[in-house]
Each structure stands twice: as structure tokens, then as C-alpha cells.
Amino acid sequence: MNKTELKEFLDEKVIEFNNPKFIESDPIQIPHQFKLKEDIEITAFLTATIAWGNRKMIIKNSQKMIELMGNSPFDFVMNHQDHHLNSFDGFVHRTFNSLDLQYFIKAIQHIYKNYNGLETVFANNASIDSTQQAISVFKNIFFEIPHLQRTQKHISNPLKGSAAKRINMFLRWMVRNDNAGVDFGIWQNLSPSQLSCPLDVHSGNVARKLGLLKRKQNDAKALAELDTSLRKMDKKDPVKYDFALFGLGVFEKF
Template sequence: MNKKDLKDFLDTKVVQYNNPKFIESDPIQVPHQFSKKEDIEISGFLTATIAWGNRKSIINNAKRLMDLLDNAPFDFVLNHSEIDLEKLLPFVHRTFNGNDSIQFIRSLKHIYKNHDGLEAIFSKYQNTESLQVAISKFKSVFFEIQHLQRTQKHISDPLKNSAAKRINMFLRWMVRNDRTGVDFGIWQSLSSNQLSCPLDVHSGNVARKLGLLQRKQNDAKALLELDTALRELDVNDPVKYDFALFGLGVFEGF
């Protein structure tokens, strides 16, 4: 199909999937349990971090992690004791284990105590075209305290050719205001036109079938190619098409 037909088709799919019904089956439902900004962003960040594998398992484990944080993630991050952290030890989601959880809580406390929170870091290192450099800088800040080497693998680095799917998804949640109640849009120091599509096997396969992506690997180079194509369809809100690509792949088997 030509570019206009493709845009019309994808715009229709965005409307179909970018609505509150999407929340029911998506990990974004976990941060939607909260109303305070810091609770939303911390729960969203932790949920996105474990968002790989079976979606039902992701949601169940993210809810379990929130329970371990007393369903008050910001308060837990700021005010936990070493004894409080011990209850995180049994937690596991695939290769993300209790020690990783504890490291994440410690790093988050460092960020909120010394760097004015998650949004401030991404805002500090943003550029007008993309947040991929900011993601790499964020990883450096996150692990600037003493940490377990193994835990570094749970935050991707786009400058090392990662598509950084999970953290790009988290940024979509925080930055994009879709006016339908799905994405939160609570980080107003950043703009939707800086966001990148959370590229995974589903969105990547659909993008290739639609001619939006030629590169076979789902890496940073593929992400740049897809971003460029999506910005041609909507320069102000390119990642809205994540709903279309993901919906077509997961719900329609496109």
C-alpha cells in the first residue's frame, strides 16, 4: 500500500487499541493502581524492567513486587531499612531475582535523594531528536553507586546497540499524553516527539511486513530505522503507532 493508505490503516489501528480497554491486558495496569507521580513512575519503571516473557506472568509478578513494597513504592524506596529489603530476596521473574530487586531499590533511593528523581535525569540528558543517549546516561547514573555486576544487564544501553525495548516502553508511559487514559503523560519536561518505539519481536515483525523496517535484527540500528519511518507518518507523536504494531502482532496475528 502507498504511504497515505498505510498511515490511514495504522491510524485506524491506533484508535482501536489506544483506549482504556488496552489497560486490562497490559502491564501498564500496574502503575495505573497509583495516583501519586512518584508511585506511578517507580511502579512503572519496575514493571517495565521485568516486562519480558508471558504477559500474564509479567503482570502477576509486577503486582507481587508492589505488594512486597507495601503498595507504596515511593515511600518504600525512600524509607526502607536493610531488614525491609530482606523480604525482596525470594522475588524472581525469569533472570531478575531478589538481589536484583534490592539493587534496584537502592539505586532508586540514590536517584531520588541525590538526582531529584527519575524524570530529572532523563530531562537533564535529553536532546531534541531522541532519548536514546539519555537512556545510556541514565544507566550510568543508576549504577554509579556500589552495585552487583549481574544487575547491570537489566537496564539496556542503546549506545551498545540495544533496542532498549523495556525502557523505551516505560518512557512512552511517562511522557506521552494520549488523552485516552492509557499513557500517563506526567513527565512534562520531555516531549512525545523524542520517544522511540518499544521494538520487540511482535512490533518488529509487523513493521517488516508493512515495509516500515528492513533490518532483520531488533537492535538500535533497527530502532533508528523504525523511528525514522514512524516520524514520517506523525512527527509529533510517532510512538502512538506502537499500539498499532503491537495490536496487529499480538491480538490479530498479522
């Protein structure tokens, strides 16, 4: 395929996968249960945090986290007492356990009380064409209250070489208004043009087969290379192609 044909092919795949049917089998269904902005973003952040491994298990455990917060995430985050966090005992998703979840609740509360919420932290620290610096700053702020060292591994830092797939996915959910009812578009202070593709095994393998990516590791350098390729096809909304790459990899075994 030449560049024009490749763009046409991927644009068609975006339309095919970026629609409400996508929600049925994707973790994004969890935040779609809510209407309040803060409920959506907290739920989305926690869901994205554990979004690795089996998708059914991700959905199951994300739902469990929300139930442990009484199905009112923002109210729980802002008004919980320390003893309420004991209800998380026994929760585990792979290496993310109850101690990590307890800390995440405290850190999210800290950000709402002292930084005017999650959106503000990312929006205030993004550059004109990237959110990767903002993710790094966010991690520093997230861990500025006392915490276990082990919990730091659950938020990636792209400035230290990570592709930061899960946070980039969270940002896609919050920032893109896709007019199809999948991504939320509830964050008005960031633009889709600043976003990076959530790079994982599936999207990376498909991107390499299509000639969009040459680097073999799925790391920050690979993400920068893929971002450049996707921005050439659509500089205003490059991460819409995540639907095409992921869909081709997961659903079509491309």
C-alpha cells in the first residue's frame, strides 16, 4: 500500500471499530456507567491503571473496585475515612493489590483538594504537541504524599523510557470527543492533537506490519516514532488510529 491507500484503509478501520459496539468488550464500559465528570474520570483512571492482561478480568476487577467505593467514586474519594479503606482487603489484579488501591484513593483525593483535579494537572503541564511531559509531572505529584515504594510501578514515566500505554489510553478516553459515544471528550483544556497512541503488543505489531513503526521495543522511542507516523495522517486527531491498530490486532488477528 502507498501512503494514500494506507490512510484510506486505516480511516475505514477507525469507522469500523470506533462505534458503541466497541464498548461491549472493552474496559471503557466501566466509566460509561457514570454521568458526573469526576465519577467518570476517577473510574476511568482506576480502570486504565489495571488495564493489562485478560480483558474480561480487567473489566471484572474494575467493576469490583467501583463496588468497593459504594458505586460513588468521587464521593468516596473525597469523604472516606481511613477505616473505609479496609474494605479493599483482599483486592488484587495481577501485581496491583489492596495496598496500592488504598494509596491511589488517597493520592487522587490529594490532587482534587490541592491541584483542582486530575484534568488541571495534565492540562497545566502539557506542551503544545505532547502530553508526555505532563504524565511525568503527574507521576511526581501523585507520589508526593507518603507511600510504599512498590506502588510507584503502577504509573509509568515516559521521560524514563516507558510507552506509558495505560495513562495514554486514559487520556484518550478523557480528551477525544469522537462523536461516536466511545471516548468521553469531557476534558476541555487539552486537545486530541496533543495525545499519544496507547502503544501495546497489539497496536505495536500491527503498526510494524503496516510500516508505521520500525523500532522493535514498545517503549518511549517507539511511541515517538509511531506518533510521528500517525500525525502525518491526521495531525488534529492522531490517536483515532488506535482503534484501527488495536481492532486489527485483537479482533482481526491482522
